[in-house]
Amino acid sequence: MANTLDPMDLKQMISLHLDGFSNRKIGTTLGISRNTVNNYMRLFNASDYSCKELLAFDNAALEVLFPSHTTIDNARYEELMLYFEGVNKARNHPGFTFLYHYQEYVQQAKDPYGYTQFMEHYWRKYTREKGSMKLEHDPGKELFIDFAGKKLHIIDKQTGEVIPVEVFVAILPNSQYTYVEACRSQKREDLINCCKNALQFYGGIPKAIVSDNLKSAVTRASKYEADINRSFKDFARHYNCVINPTRGYAPQDKALVENAVNLAYQRIYYPIREMRFFSLEDLNREIKRLLERYNNLLFRRKEASRRELFQSVEREYLKPLPEMAYELKGYRRAKVQKMGYVYFSPDKSYYSVPYRYIGKETTIHYTSTAVEVYYYHQRIALHQRNPSKGSYNTNKDHLSSTHKFYSDWSPEFFKKKAAVHGKHVLGCVEKIMNGVDYPEIGYKRAMGVIQLHKSYGTERLDNACKRALQADAATYLRIKNILKNNLDKSSLFYQDLEEDKSHIPNHDNIRGASAYQ
Known part of the structure; x- marks a missing residue:
C-alpha cells in the first residue's frame, strides 16, 4: 500500500x-x-x-x-534490505553468484524486483569501494545539529546531587560558525528549544536542518524515507525550512558536526573541567563566554575567524526569522463529551467545542498559552490555556440554545424575569436568592416561582407572592400551595387589615364594647 x-x-x-x-x-x-x-x-x-x-x-x-500518493513501498524495500544482509555474509563463500541469490529471492518475495534493480539496490547498500570525499557546502543551505556524547554536570544546592546535562551543538558548515548550549535532556521539548535558540543566535534560517536520527526528531528512522516527528516538522514549517535526517550508520553525512563536538570538548569542556555550576543558567553563561572566544579564533589557512566568515559570506544567504518565535506544540486525542466539552488531560481541565461535534473524535493541539481543537484537520475551537486543574473553559458561541439560557443565569437575570410579572414576584425572588448561601440553589427556586405564571397567569402569581410576603413565607412551595388552593382569591386576614375591616363577622348574639361599661 x-x-x-x-x-x-x-x-x-x-x-x-x-x-x-x-x-x-x-x-x-x-x-x-x-x-x-x-x-x-x-x-x-x-x-x-x-x-x-x-x-x-x-x-x-x-x-x-492534492490527494496523490508516493511511489515508494516501504514494505517492499524492507523485505529486500533484509534479504541483502544474508547475501552479503555469503559473498566470500566459494561458488557465490548473485544470480543464484536473485532466483532464491524471487521465489520467496511477494513482489520481487527485477534483476537489474536487485543489483542496483545491492550496490547502493554495499558499495564496491568505500572512501571519503570533501563535500562542498553552499552558504546558508544547511544547519547541522547534534548532541555531544559526553555530558556536563550541575550541582543541586539543596541536596548536593550531581545532575548530568546534555550539550547541544549546531554548526553552519560553510563558515563553521558554531552554537553550543547545555539543556536538561534530549527530549523533544529540549531539542526544539535548542534549535530555536540556535536560529536566534544566527539571526536567520537555513534552507534545511540536518539532524541525527534522534528519537525526539525522527519517529521512524529509514535510510530512504524517515518519518519526522510531528512537532519537529511543525517547527520547520513555522521557520520555513525542512528537516533532513542523516542516513543511519553513515557518519560521513554529519562529519562536520561530529568534528564540532570534538572541538567543543577541547575549547569548552576542558577549560571548565574544575569549575562547579549550581544552575543551568550559570553553566550556559560560561559556555557562551568560551564559545565567543572559540568563534573568534583565526583559521590558519583562511586567515579569518568563523565569525568573520559568517558575517561576510553566510549571513546574507540565511532567510529572515519570523516575527513570532516558535512555541512548542503538544498533541492529544479526545472525544467530545455529551455536555459539549473535550477533556484536556495535561491540566485535567475541560474546553468547549461547538455542540454539533458532540460524540466526535478530535485532536487537541496545545502550547503553553493556547489550546486548539481540530476535527479532520479543521480547527473548530480556540481557547486561551487555563492552567487551573479541573476548570471548565467555555465559549458561549459553542453552546446550544438550551445551554446558553442556563449559562446566562445570574441575580440580575432573574430579577429582570421576575419584574415582568409584578413587584411582589420581584420581591419574592429577591428574598429567595438572598436567603441561600449557594447561588445555584437560589436560581433554581427563583426559576420555579417565575415558571408558575404559565399555569396560573401573571396576576394570580403576583397576588400569591403578595400573600407570601405578608406571611413571611416567600418560598417556592408556599407560593405554589397558595395558588393550588386558590388562597390568592380568598379574603385573608392581612387583606382585611389593609381595608380597615373587622375580621369578626357581625351577629346578634355577639356583644360589643358597650355591654361592658
Whole structure:
C-alpha cells in the first residue's frame, strides 16, 4: 500500500521549489522519489493557485487539492534490505553468484524486483569501494545539529546531587560558525528549544536542518524515507525550512558536526573541567563566554575567524526569522463529551467545542498559552490555556440554545424575569436568592416561582407572592400551595387589615364594647 504524502511535506516541497531547488534536489532532500516530486510539481502548476498561495493554505485544504500518493513501498524495500544482509555474509563463500541469490529471492518475495534493480539496490547498500570525499557546502543551505556524547554536570544546592546535562551543538558548515548550549535532556521539548535558540543566535534560517536520527526528531528512522516527528516538522514549517535526517550508520553525512563536538570538548569542556555550576543558567553563561572566544579564533589557512566568515559570506544567504518565535506544540486525542466539552488531560481541565461535534473524535493541539481543537484537520475551537486543574473553559458561541439560557443565569437575570410579572414576584425572588448561601440553589427556586405564571397567569402569581410576603413565607412551595388552593382569591386576614375591616363577622348574639361599661 503506497503512503499518502503528509501535507507538511507538500509545503516543504513548495518551499524548496520557491528557494530554487530542482526537482531532483527536492527529492533527495526530502527522501521522496524524483518521479513523485515531478508529479506533484505538475499538479501545482496545473492548479488555479500560485506556489506562494498554496504555501499559505492550511493542511486540510492542501490534502483536498492534492490527494496523490508516493511511489515508494516501504514494505517492499524492507523485505529486500533484509534479504541483502544474508547475501552479503555469503559473498566470500566459494561458488557465490548473485544470480543464484536473485532466483532464491524471487521465489520467496511477494513482489520481487527485477534483476537489474536487485543489483542496483545491492550496490547502493554495499558499495564496491568505500572512501571519503570533501563535500562542498553552499552558504546558508544547511544547519547541522547534534548532541555531544559526553555530558556536563550541575550541582543541586539543596541536596548536593550531581545532575548530568546534555550539550547541544549546531554548526553552519560553510563558515563553521558554531552554537553550543547545555539543556536538561534530549527530549523533544529540549531539542526544539535548542534549535530555536540556535536560529536566534544566527539571526536567520537555513534552507534545511540536518539532524541525527534522534528519537525526539525522527519517529521512524529509514535510510530512504524517515518519518519526522510531528512537532519537529511543525517547527520547520513555522521557520520555513525542512528537516533532513542523516542516513543511519553513515557518519560521513554529519562529519562536520561530529568534528564540532570534538572541538567543543577541547575549547569548552576542558577549560571548565574544575569549575562547579549550581544552575543551568550559570553553566550556559560560561559556555557562551568560551564559545565567543572559540568563534573568534583565526583559521590558519583562511586567515579569518568563523565569525568573520559568517558575517561576510553566510549571513546574507540565511532567510529572515519570523516575527513570532516558535512555541512548542503538544498533541492529544479526545472525544467530545455529551455536555459539549473535550477533556484536556495535561491540566485535567475541560474546553468547549461547538455542540454539533458532540460524540466526535478530535485532536487537541496545545502550547503553553493556547489550546486548539481540530476535527479532520479543521480547527473548530480556540481557547486561551487555563492552567487551573479541573476548570471548565467555555465559549458561549459553542453552546446550544438550551445551554446558553442556563449559562446566562445570574441575580440580575432573574430579577429582570421576575419584574415582568409584578413587584411582589420581584420581591419574592429577591428574598429567595438572598436567603441561600449557594447561588445555584437560589436560581433554581427563583426559576420555579417565575415558571408558575404559565399555569396560573401573571396576576394570580403576583397576588400569591403578595400573600407570601405578608406571611413571611416567600418560598417556592408556599407560593405554589397558595395558588393550588386558590388562597390568592380568598379574603385573608392581612387583606382585611389593609381595608380597615373587622375580621369578626357581625351577629346578634355577639356583644360589643358597650355591654361592658
